[in-house]
Amino acid sequence: MCMVIGVSTVTMAQQGERMRATPEQRAQKQTERMTETLKLTPDQQKQIYDANLKAAQQMKPMQDATEADRTAFREAQQQKEASFKTILTADQYQQYLKMKEEMMNKMRERRNSNNTDPSTGN
Numbered sequence: 001m002c003m004v005i006g007v008s009t010v011t012m013a014q015q016g017e018r019m020r021a022t023p024e025q026r027a028q029k030q031t032e033r034m035t036e037t038l039k040l041t042p043d044q045q046k047q048i049y050d051a052n053l054k055a056a057q058q059m060k061p062m063q064d065a066t067e068a069d070r071t072a073f074r075e076a077q078q079q080k081e082a083s084f085k086t087i088l089t090a091d092q093y094q095q096y097l098k099m100k101e102e103m104m105n106k107m108r109e110r111r112n113s114n115n116t117d118p119s120t121g122n
Helices: 001-018 023-040 042-062 067-086 090-114
Strands: none
Touching: 023 042, 023 090, 042 067, 067 090
16 A cells, blocks of 8 residues: 555656646757657757747646647647658658657556556556
8 A cells, every 4th residue: 555655646746747847848858858769860859849849838828728728738739740740750750659659658557557446456
């Protein structure tokens, strides 16, 4: 039981850190991850950072989102994706999509494990 509480506390703290990160910090972290995974050129790094920053700035007010805000959030995401597609090579873009899918799966797993009742396994 202590381990479950400890893991939950660490996960919540990590989520809290991400929520407190400035748009610039989030853009920098995303760009670093993409640079490492996709082997971006310096020119691509600058363009990707700019796209990440623009999206992070647009998404900042949407953190406490209503349904209308969620629509705006999705639109901001789509704009970012469109800019990535023009900046990255076809191979890099495919790697990005794979990386994005892996991150989504990890988030789903974390969410599902955080919603599990340790006493019943549900």
